[in-house]
Amino acid sequence: MAVVFSRLRQWRTVVQGLQINPGWQLSIFVLGLAAGRGLLGELAPFAAPTAAIGALFFHPSSCISLLAGMLIGLAARPSVYQGVPSLIDILLVVTIFFIARRYQKQLTDSWVAVVFFVGGMSLIIKFCFMAISGVQPGFMPALLSESALAAAFAIPFNYIFRDYPQQKNLFFILLLILVYYGLGDLRLGSTNIMEVLARSVLLVVAGGWGGGWGAAAGVILGLFSGSLITALPRTGFYAATGLFSGLLKSWGPPGVILGFLMSSLFLSASYGQLDNLMGHLLASTIAVGLYLVSWRFLPFIPGREKKESGNVQPLHAEVGVAQRSKPLEVLCGDSFSVSHLEQRRLLLTISDGMGSGINAARESRIVVKLVEQLL
Missing domain, CATH: 1.10.225 (NK-Lysin)
Structure with a gap:
């Protein structure tokens, strides 16, 4: 038993060193699985933007979880177009993922480039495969609609994934939407x-x-x-x-x-x-x-505002400017002020005088007063 616990501690140390969060990796895997299986009507517009945006903004360890989930989801999903195997969707996702990873710097500079990249790759790869395989005519309206939807979904995906640590609420909503369409039939x-x-x-x-x-x-x-x-x-x-x-x-x-x-x-x-x-x-x-x-x-449930207790005592603070000079200096150039803005809200303003003496003190005091007036 001691050997087992020792191995577990070593594994935990390795995972912490790699900065791998099991909960986050599971969420990314479910996101990829749902995006791979997801259908909107009779179209599949979720896989291409998810692969592109994930390759651009996710950590390599998260990219592995995302790509694994998408490949499993695509393999488990029936083909959208009659006579076309699901292999074309797997080929599309893998191609978009590695091209986006290769030209990561160029694509992350502009969301417009990402939109055209996702829509164009989805249209070109699937059209070429269908034309070579001899699929009967009539697939173009559905293919154009699917490519346009994939390009449109790249816009919110780009906004959420670009700064996903700060967009946890939107990321959770996106995960729910993809689970609704991708795993809803389970x-x-x-x-x-x-x-x-x-x-x-x-x-x-x-x-x-x-x-x-x-x-x-x-x-x-x-x-x-x-x-x-x-x-x-x-x-x-x-x-x-x-x-x-x-x-x-x-x-x-x-x-x-x-x-x-x-x-x-x-x-x-x-x-x-x-x-x-x-x-x-x-x-x-x-x-x-x-x-x-x-x-x-969940922190973002609407209508769950915290009510303040009626017995809370009001805050009090002295309002004014205080300065203290260093040894051998006549007057310090730094200023700070605490002011009332409204009920239970205070403003602390600090200004560095960039030196000592009357001129530095006057300039820093002007900055403090200006900030108070602006706010």
Whole structure:
């Protein structure tokens, strides 16, 4: 047992030395897996921009996780175009990844270059492969639409990935969107991930902004669910669920959950078969659990502002300018000031006089007063 713990400590030291965060690597792998499997309608526009932007801005260790997830997702996804194997998508992703990595400096200077690179590579590689393989005519409209969507998605991907340590909230939202479209068809008992995520989003939006925004989110989720056959009934169900969930928003999370469960029970009459009804109730239950977890741990949940206690004592501070000279100096040239801006907000201004004496003190005091007036 001592040998096992010693090996574990050595492995932890190696991982820390490589600066590898297992949670971050898992998130990147899931991001790549969802982008590889993701379909928007009958098109696959997520893989190309994810490969390009990840190659440009991710650390090499993260690039390995991203590329591995994308290759697995592409291999598990059926081909979008009839008669065209999934190998063309794998070839496209690998080509974009290594070209973007090779010309990283040139592409990171301008987001416009990234957009044209992603759209152009997606169009050229797939068109050449289809033309050589002798695919029947008629694929061009779908190919043009897919390339245009890939280029369009490169814009938000570029904004988020360029500074992803500072865009954690947007990165998490992007991850949810890709999981919704890429892994939404995976089963969770009698339901699937898409149903659970959609209802969780409705709870968050309705709890943060009310029933109107909840209904609007339901319409968007229903229309972009990826199934044209069930789009209208799904849209109506999501819109009604979002509306009823936000009616009791003033009661806090218990009111939102109560409205959501009441609407789920009311609309459960539309499920004719027992299996569909059980899947509906299971998805609603899991969504409530995810909503409670997100309310507790996620920092950007809307409507969760921290309320100040009514017994907080007001802050007091002396307002003025203080200076202290160094030994053998008549007057210090540095100045600082503490001023009231508004209730419970103070301004500390510090100015370096660049020397000592009356002139340096006067100049630094002017800077302090100017900053106070500007703010």
